[in-house]
Amino acid sequence: MMKPRHKRLVLIVAAVAVLGVAVMLVLNAFRSNLVFFYTPTQIVKGEAPKDHAFRIGGLVKAGSLRRKDIVAHFIVTDTVNETAVSYTGILPDLFKEGRGVVAEGKLENGQFTATEVLAKHDENYMPPEAKAAVDQAQRAAKTLQR
């Protein structure tokens, strides 16, 4: 059995360690991770890092996905600017054209080579029938606009 004083010492050290880790996480987050991803427009403006890997985020442009063997090519758009992305590996379940995506990798000559692709989904939850109805309504609205 430990003496109460020793036990207290151990607990204080543990508390300080836990708080230290928390502060370290905060500082780390503020340093680089608060900007989790850059949009294609930010890349065009030159705000994205040029010499090291970063993440790009946006929508997968409809009709842009091509697969050659296990290499996937697609275009990430923020509806203003676009960046071409290539990725070798398995895409997540929610990866689809027209949906959100975050890819980590490097930009070289306007071509983004991803080492990791994450799907970013929206905050809408609805059954498939409702989704079909919403999609149909949006298509109808678009045809009316034309």
Added chain:
Amino acid sequence: MSNSVINWFKYASPSSFYPLAGRLIPYFSLAAVLLMALGLWLGLFVAPTDAQQSEGYRIIFVHVPASWMSMFIYCVMAFWSALGLAFNTRLSGMMTAALAPTGALFAFLSLWTGALWGKPMWGAWWVWDARLTSQLILFFLYLGFIALQSAIDDPRRADRAGALLALVGVVNVPIIYFSVQWWNTLHQGASVSLTKAPSMAHIMLLGMLIMALGFWAYTIAMALKRVRCIILERELTSEWIKRNALD
């Protein structure tokens, strides 16, 4: 002094709060069991499948209530802490200490269920985006609070130190909540908020809200039970317990 003020302060003393808490526990326990059973039935059997995420979205029925509770409990702890520091009431420190373990549990469950949700949907168990990082910090704040309190032998001093930590740490809660608006995060925005209509099918929303109410009742039951333990532990020698023994 008016009568109402006296009545209000009556329950701020541990000796009169103790039996009150004891009477309330069965009701909140029952409410928790019934609400969670109803919420599980709605979430697992009645709610339709999701168009994007198929059946995987059902994690929402535990993930969102656990996350909400983890943030809310910390706010309540900060409230009791402020009260305790301002009025030097013994009960507020006990309530803060009684809430912390349940808050830590919910913060952990929020992270755990989030990881199990992120893996199939995003493609990663964990990412260091602002939402996930600030929620992890909340979990560490709970652990820090518990460790700090158990490191100090004198209960009144432990309460004051814990209260300071709770009050300083509470700035993290709005950071968690608004992180998805302030920064580019992988985590999506809020489906349910005060400023816009919920972007969820009604039956899904209903199941989630009922689960949240169940978690709420569970938290109150646990906090009351734990505050009774704390009162007994701290006042084991005091007069009123010797007089009344147990009930």
Added chain:
Amino acid sequence: MHWTSWQEFLTMRGYGLYVWGSFGACAAGMILEPLLLNQRWRSLQSRLPHEKDDV
């Protein structure tokens, strides 16, 4: 009810591991906490100065 079989319910159309891993952890935590609290409560009761009359 929209499940066509128990099989489908248990596998959650491929998300069984994730869904049951989440619900299971919550159930475990929220059953363990009251059990531990009851234990703490009972051990406190046995330490109290017993006056048999009003239990």
